[in-house]
Amino acid sequence: MLAGLAQAPAEAARFLLGKVLVRIRGGRARAARIVETEAYLGAGDPAAHAWSGRTKRTEPLWGPPGTLYVYFVYGRHHCLNLAVDRAGRPGCVLIRAAEPLGGRTRSGDRTLSGPGRLCRALRVDRRLTGRHLFEPGSALFLREGGPPRAIGASPRVGLRVARRRRLRFFDRDSAAVSGSRYGRGRGRQ
DNA sequence: CCGCGGATCTTCT
């Protein structure tokens, strides 16, 4: 699992599709299969938070692969990222959507579709930033899961810069991929 | 179904 994250961001973002994110909180486990990710490059990517330099907030991006980077946007929402590539390179992967696993799952469930909703449902906030997926007793970690049959790629969502690059990846067969507005299902393989 | 705008706060300029 670690080896999959210790790759360049675009490869790590594809690797993460199908993996299962497990969140432990309050004696309860929530599991979700990742179906949509975005890669943010460590260098030469004006859309990446690392672009503006190494600051107190962005410090986890420079950590070893599997370091959590959680930030707060638009005064309302949190976004969950995983540092990837090797330590010292600030590439990361944004987790944009997942499918609920276990318990009662309903078709058409959108509670994990979109980075803000996913964090709300999994109770992810800035208290997790700087922590590590693989540290002992981690409240958030990964498990193997069913890989997607086909992977789609498109430009990243919500950015004004670097629209030409197709760094958003998604499971073409999943109904949980975010936003019909964002061209769900669009993009080439 | 689609498009628009408000909410609300952190971070960097």
Add this chain to the structure above:
DNA sequence: GAAGATCCGCGGA
């Protein structure tokens, strides 16, 4: 002081 890796509710068609 402005913009931002978002979401939801509202209005119109």
